[in-house]
Structures are given as structure tokens and as C-alpha cells.
Amino acid sequence: MAEPLVVFDNVVKRFGTFEAVKRMNFEIREGEFLAFMGPSGCGKTTTLRMLAGLEQPTEGDIRLAGKSLVDVKPHERDTPMVWQSLALFPFLNARENVEFGLKMRGLDKPTRRKKALDWLERMGIGEFAERDVNALSGGQRQRVALARALVTEPKILLLDEPLSALDAHLVIRMQGVLTKLQRELGITFVYVTHSQSEAFAMADRVVIMSKGEIAQIGSARDIYRTPASRFVAEFVGRNNIFAGSVNAAGNVETAAGTFTLDGKAKPGEQVSFVVAADVVSLSTTRPTATNSFTAQLISEEFVGSMVTLFFEAPGGTEVKVQVQERLLEGIPREAGETLWLSFDPSHAHVLKG
Numbered sequence: 312m313a314e315p316l317v318v319f320d321n322v323v324k325r326f327g328t329f330e331a332v333k334r335m336n337f338e339i340r341e342g343e344f345l346a347f348m349g350p351s352g353c354g355k356t357t358t359l360r361m362l363a364g365l366e367q368p369t370e371g372d373i374r375l376a377g378k379s380l381v382d383v384k385p386h387e388r389d390t391p392m393v394w395q396s397l398a399l400f401p402f403l404n405a406r407e408n409v410e411f412g413l414k415m416r417g418l419d420k421p422t423r424r425k426k427a428l429d430w431l432e433r434m435g436i437g438e439f440a441e442r443d444v445n446a447l448s449g450g451q452r453q454r455v456a457l458a459r460a461l462v463t464e465p466k467i468l469l470l471d472e473p474l475s476a477l478d479a480h481l482v483i484r485m486q487g488v489l490t491k492l493q494r495e496l497g498i499t500f501v502y503v504t505h506s507q508s509e510a511f512a513m514a515d516r517v518v519i520m521s522k523g524e525i526a527q528i529g530s531a532r533d534i535y536r537t538p539a540s541r542f543v544a545e546f547v548g549r550n551n552i553f554a555g556s557v558n559a560a561g562n563v564e565t566a567a568g569t570f571t572l573d574g575k576a577k578p579g580e581q582v583s584f585v586v587a588a589d590v591v592s593l594s595t596t597r598p599t600a601t602n603s604f605t606a607q608l609i610s611e612e613f614v615g616s617m618v619t620l621f622f623e624a625p626g627g628t629e630v631k632v633q634v635q636e637r638l639l640e641g642i643p644r645e646a647g648e649t650l651w652l653s654f655d656p657s658h659a660h661v662l663k664g
């Protein structure tokens with residue numbers, strides 16, 4: 312198999328004695344959309360800066376298309392990589408900002424102009440082409456910055472929170488625009504975001520970082536359904552976490568109830584396991600399902616047609632249930648209501664560590 316486009320090989324980054332990135336090993340495939348997520352200060356930007364050549368690793372090697380990047384200046388590389396930055400040139404208008412990179416590459420004026428206008432149009436801000444960038448809103452500036460980065464059609468595009476200044480409805484639209492462009496142009500996107508919905512909606516694979524280390528790398532589905540650790544399960548947030556001891560029959564005795572995990576837990580063990588919020592079923596009467604328990608409805612939250620119901624189960628266990636609102640017909644939704652919750656053992660994922 313061909314060498315992946317990017318390889319991080321035992322990369323460590325220290326600032327003085329502080330280890331911002333601890334021995335990272337991962338690969339990025341050509342044309343992949345890879346998103347980095349993690350709590351503030353976990354090393355996402357430092358990782359991106361090393362890839363961009365703005366920071367040198369203290370140890371290890373980064374290879375781009377099979378060649379070591381260490382000690383190669385960004386402009387000496389043969390794989391074009393662009394850092395999408397919000398820092399626009401204040402003395403140029405929107406179109407001129409987008410044209411700038413093309414001018415540096417020696418394109419003639421009419422071609423530059425046409426490409427720039429085309430990209431501003433694609434970003435939905437064609438009408439502001441001649442406007443001074445200081446007279447644009449934060450979200451409009453962010454889209455000029457995206458157009459400026461994409462117009463040069465780099466092989467790799469590095470994006471650090473590119474949609475953070477946009478309104479919710481625009482974020483959704485721009486997510487669609489970006490993923491479509493990424494696929495069409497075959498550009499490899501390396502994307503840092505605080506937004507889980509953004510990472511999960513757009514990326515082929517998501518890297519969850521914690522304290523300078525990769526906590527998990529995988530598809531949104533892998534990370535959501537089979538989190539590698541309690542940290543990932545809690546970070547993802549849409550999971551219910553149960554903990555307890557396994558009795559002689561192999562069932563887990565938790566504060567919320569005693570549950571069977573289909574042999575995934577050994578008698579005598581202390582285990583934690585997760586059940587995703589969207590696989591918990593609700594009913595008003597005791598279900599025939601194996602793992603059922605009662606819980607009291609505390610509150611609910613809507614996102615589009617999905618509703619998340621927050622429950623408190625015995626022992627103060629918080630349980631979330633995510634369901635399409637139309638499937639809740641006949642289920643009483645007053646706070647304080649006691650309902651039956653259940654889940655199938657096949658949906659329980661035992662956590663390691």
C-alpha cells in the first residue's frame with residue numbers, strides 16, 4: 312500500500328519542560344477529512360502548527376508524501392499546504408484578499424479576478440466582493456478567509472475553527488459547502504474544532520485528544536458507539552455511563568438497576584459501560600426487554616426534530632434518551648413523570664480505563 316499522505320512518527324513537542332504533545336503516532340490519508348477535537352489546551356493547535364511547519368517537533372518525525380518535514384521550510388515543500396487563517400489583509404477588499412495568493416503564483420489579472428469572484432460566490436458572499444474587509448461581519452470575513460485558502464486549491468488545507476464566528480444556520484450551510492468541495496476537489500482537510508456536531512458531521516475520522524495524547528482516533532460512529540475510555544465517553548457527551556460490580560451470575564449491579572451485558576463482564580469485576588442516548592427505549596409500562604429500569608423525567612432539549620430527554624435514575628444516575636420527537640406520541644412528557652427505560656445488551660459497550 313502506498314505511504315499515507317502524512318505520517319506523525321513518535322512526535323513530541325515540549326515548550327521548556329512542558330510536554331504539549333506526548334509521543335503522537337497517526338497517519339492522514341490522501342483526500343481524507345480529519346478533525347481534531349479535545350478540551351482547551353490539549354495540543355490540537357500545536358499539532359496543526361507542527362504539520363504546517365510553524366513549530367518544530369522536539370522529538371520524532373513528520374513525513375509528508377514520504378519525505379521528512381523536519382528542517383524543511385514551509386516554502387521549500389513540494390506538497391502545497393495552506394493554513395486557513397482569519398487574518399485578512401485590512402488594506403485589501405474581499406476580492407483582492409482572495410486574489411492575493413493567486414497573484415503570488417503569477418496568475419494573470421483576468422484569471423485571478425474570475426477565480427476570486429467564483430470562490431466568493433461559492434461561499435455565498437459574492438455581493439461583498441468589492442467591500443472593504445473591515446466593513447464585513449465576523450462570519451463574512453471567515454468566509455472570505457475560506458475562499459482565500461481554497462482558491463489556490465492546495466493539496467492539504469489546515470483549518471483551525473473556521474466556522475466559529477458563524478450563526479448556527481450558516482454553520483450548517485457552510486458544513487455542507489465545505490464537505491462537498493472537499494470531496495469534489497480531493498483536498499485533504501485537517502480541521503480543528505470545539506464543535507462535536509461539526510466534527511462528527513463532516514469528518515471521515517475524528518481524533519479525540521486529551522493532555523497532549525490521542526485518546527481515540529476513528530469514525531464518528533466508532534467514537535460514539537465504542538468509546539476507548541471513560542474520558543472519550545464523557546467528552547462525547549451523548550453517552551450514558553453506568554458503573555457497578557459484576558455479580559456471580561455475570562450481571563452488573565449498578566445504582567440504577569442490575570443489567571445483563573451478554574457475557575461482556577466477568578463475575579467479581581468492577582466495570583463501567585456506556586449506552587448511547589439514541590439506543591435507550593422509553594415506555595409507560597414495564598417492557599419485556601431484559602435491561603429495564605425506571606427513571607424520573609427532569610427536562611428536555613430540542614435540536615431540530617430530535618429531542619433529548621434527561622432523566623434521573625435511582626442512585627442519582629443521569630440518563631439521556633435521544634429520540635425523534637414524532638416517536639414520542641403517547642409518552643407523557645411532564646417533568647417529574649416516572650417512565651420505563653430499557654436497552655438491549657448488544658448496545659452496551661464496556662469501557663477500558
Ligand SMILES: Nc1ncnc2c1ncn2[C@@H]1O[C@H](COP(=O)(O)OP(=O)(O)OP(=O)(O)O)[C@@H](O)[C@H]1O
Nearest residue numbers: 326329330331349350351352353354355356357358
Ligand atoms: N509557544 C508556547 N509556549 C509555551 N506553551 C505553549 C506554547 N504554545 C502552546 N503552549 C501550551 O501547550 C498546550 C497546548 O496548546 P494548544 O494551543 O495546542 O492547545 P489547543 O488544544 O489548541 O487549545 P484550544 O482549544 O484552547 O485552542 C497549552 O497548555 C498551551 O498553553
